Amino acid sequence: MKKPIRSRPRVQPGVSISDRNAGAEGWTMSVTKEAKGPKSAVVEPFLVNEKTASIMLGVSPRTVWELERKDELLVKRIGRRKLYLVSSLKAYAEGRKEVE
Numbered sequence: 001m002k003k004p005i006r007s008r009p010r011v012q013p014g015v016s017i018s019d020r021n022a023g024a025e026g027w028t029m030s031v032t033k034e035a036k037g038p039k040s041a042v043v044e045p046f047l048v049n050e051k052t053a054s055i056m057l058g059v060s061p062r063t064v065w066e067l068e069r070k071d072e073l074l075v076k077r078i079g080r081r082k083l084y085l086v087s088s089l090k091a092y093a094e095g096r097k098e099v100e
Contacts, residue, residue: 047076047083056089067092 053073054061064084067073074088 044086046086047078048086048089049081049083053084053089056086057093 048056050061050064054064057064064073068075068082068084072092074085076083076085
């Protein structure tokens with residue numbers, strides 16, 4: 001019996017699989033590398049999902065949920081999505097209570 005042929009995962013031109021899994025910083029770097037024409041600036045996101053927030057803080061997603069429940073992180077809901085403010089993550093990491 002022959003094994004079924006597996007198709008390779010679709011990859012965007014010029015973006016390696018490791019770039020897709022690198023998180024927010026790796027993604028923005030890979031996008032700017034591929035930009036044609038004039039040099040484009042790297043844009044830092046204002047909002048990130050819980051997985052990226054946990055990577056940025058170096059904690060588990062569960063810990064991010066607990067910090068949000070204790071009102072230590074600011075959250076913005078867009079539809080059903082729960083997005084965390086990057087400025088709130090930075091303030092928490094620096095030990096500040098308030099976001100500037």
